[in-house]
Amino acid sequence: MCEALKNNYELCEVIGRGKFGTISRCFSPSSNSFFACKVIDKALLTDPLDRECLQNEPKFMTLLSPHQNIVQIYNVYETEEFLSIVMELCEPVTLYDEILQGPVSEARAAVYMKQLLSALAHCHRFGVVHRDIKPENIFLDSRNKIKLGDFGSADWLGEVGTTTGLVGTPYYVAPEVVMGMEYNEKVDVWSAGVVLYTMLAGIPPFYGETAAEIFEAVVRGNLRFPTRIFRSVSPAAKDLLRKMICRDVSRRFSAEQALRHPWILNGGETASMD
Known part of the structure; x- marks a missing residue:
């Protein structure tokens, strides 16, 4: 896990699982607020198309933020092994x-x-x-x-x-x-x-x-x-x-x-x- 992510956020319980990683609730002591953190395990990205899509995701979300009807992105952390995206914490209801x-x-x-x-x-x-x-x-x-x-x-x-x-x-x-x-x-x-x-x-x-x-x-x-x-x-x-x-x-x-x-x-x- 990225040290910069650990230094800024406390990862809490897992609230969702996907094909390439997990989404956890996380807490920011500096803002006293909760967010969602999507952690993608790059080792699971064996298809180049999957790798390209998931690496594009934070770029698109950053470009489109803020909009009241789009999940907002706050931070992106990347290491050789993981891509972590900190975003707005939404209700678990769809x-x-x-x-x-x-x-x-x-x-x-x-x-x-x-x-x-x-x-x-x-x-x-x-x-x-x-x-x-x-x-x-x-x-x-x-x-x-x-x-x-x-x-x-x-x-x-x-x-x-x-x-x-x-x-x-x-x-x-x-x-x-x-x-x-x-x-x-x-x-x-x-x-x-x-x-x-x-x-x-x-x-x-x-x-x-x-x-x-x-x-x-x-x-x-x-x-x-x-x-x-x-x-x-x-x-x-x-x-x-x-x-x-x-x-x-x-x-x-x-x-x-x-x-x-x-x-x-x-x-x-x-x-x-x-």
């Missing part, structure tokens, strides 16, 4: 946990989606594409404020404005990613649309028994609104979903366009939050 309780009301979904789209618009203005938007990477606090985290799969679009690579999670990944095409930041908008659909329906729009079957459904992109599930969902919400989960990238909304959609501006079609 949007995935909320969806497990059943469909989310339109009013609440609109609040979450407005914040997520705000975070994405901020990323895209800096030329950063997240590439793994899913409920598990969206943290919630007690005030219904979201924080987008896990930039381990993010990429920089650069001057060309596109990137490549099969990255993401099957249910949420955009068809152009699955098809091996070059793609831009609108893959995040597709994924955000799938998150919105899943919030309102309690199930994702594209599914299968295996990853291959899910990918097939995604590439077909046959967006449906089953009556028994969407009976009480407003036409405005469905309209936004069609514009976000749109196979034609040129017609798919950007994050900025989605933020200006009437359903977002009106806070959903419900009178008040739950």
Whole structure:
């Protein structure tokens, strides 16, 4: 472990485990505050792509900080063996946990989606594409404020404005990613649309028994609104979903366009939050 990290923070209990390391709660005596510390074991990074992605993560988070809906980074410590990232300590609750309780009301979904789209618009203005938007990477606090985290799969679009690579999670990944095409930041908008659909329906729009079957459904992109599930969902919400989960990238909304959609501006079609 890095001496500089030990000198500034006291590592506490482990609060999460990933493929390449752990996330622990840590305490800063100088600020009398708690943070989260992600410690990545470089010995586990046998794939050059994994090494590149995880080393890019702190760079992207630093570039994007601060933003009220993105997990903030504070310090990075690196040795030959470990990469340690000290960041904002979020509640252990994610949007995935909320969806497990059943469909989310339109009013609440609109609040979450407005914040997520705000975070994405901020990323895209800096030329950063997240590439793994899913409920598990969206943290919630007690005030219904979201924080987008896990930039381990993010990429920089650069001057060309596109990137490549099969990255993401099957249910949420955009068809152009699955098809091996070059793609831009609108893959995040597709994924955000799938998150919105899943919030309102309690199930994702594209599914299968295996990853291959899910990918097939995604590439077909046959967006449906089953009556028994969407009976009480407003036409405005469905309209936004069609514009976000749109196979034609040129017609798919950007994050900025989605933020200006009437359903977002009106806070959903419900009178008040739950």
